[in-house]
Amino acid sequence: MIQKNKTALMKATDLLSRQDQSEKILRQKLLARQYEESEVDAAIDKLKKYNYLNDEETCKRLFENLYDDEKLSVKQICMKLQQRGYDSDFIKNLIPAETYEHEYNAALKIAAKKFVGKVSPDLKGKQKIWQHLASKGFDSEIIGAVAEEILHNNGD
Numbered sequence: 001m002i003q004k005n006k007t008a009l010m011k012a013t014d015l016l017s018r019q020d021q022s023e024k025i026l027r028q029k030l031l032a033r034q035y036e037e038s039e040v041d042a043a044i045d046k047l048k049k050y051n052y053l054n055d056e057e058t059c060k061r062l063f064e065n066l067y068d069d070e071k072l073s074v075k076q077i078c079m080k081l082q083q084r085g086y087d088s089d090f091i092k093n094l095i096p097a098e099t100y101e102h103e104y105n106a107a108l109k110i111a112a113k114k115f116v117g118k119v120s121p122d123l124k125g126k127q128k129i130w131q132h133l134a135s136k137g138f139d140s141e142i143i144g145a146v147a148e149e150i151l152h153n154n155g156d
Contacts, residue, residue: 008035009043016047020058022085023048059086063094070106074099075137100142107138107146115150125151 006014008030015021015029023044030040047053059081066077074095081091096102111129129147138146 007043008039009046011035012040012043012047013052016052020062021053022055022058023053024085026053028085055086056090059090060094062086063091067096067102070102070109073103073106073137079137103138103142104145107133107136107142108149110136111146111150116153 011033012026012030015026021029027040027044030043031037035043044053062081062084063077066072066080067074072080078088078091078095082088111133114132115125115129126147129150130143133143133146134140
């Protein structure tokens with residue numbers, strides 16, 4: 001038998017089973033579904049008690065997955081996690097001390113996918129690469145190194 005009126009706890013569990021949620025976003029979703037604030041608080045407390053809802057662990061796991069994929073800059077990863085409702089100070093503490101290699105590899109993957117064999121090795125080509133990577137949150141040192149690499153490989 002299908003139950004029509006789910007409790008806040010049931011709905012929260014359902015939402016968490018589909019995708020990791022931050023406490024902030026989960027609370028917003030439950031309140032948007034017209035659950036009473038006290039019922040939402042009780043549901044979230046219970047989920048936290050049984051460790052089904054743990055912002056720090058979930059944020060850490062998401063950060064590591066995104067960082068290891070090398071498809072986003074560190075700035076993009078931080079923005080994505082902040083949009084998902086995780087604490088910005090906690091996110092900043094997850095950033096490794098040395099990120100140059102990650103940033104270079106991520107920028108190179110992004111630029112290679114878009115520009116290898118498709119951009120001329122001149123000033124205009126370099127500007128296209130710069131503009132694209134800057135919009136992805138990479139700093140000038142990384143962009144310069146990647147642009148030289150891409151343009152050097154296109155010239156061969």
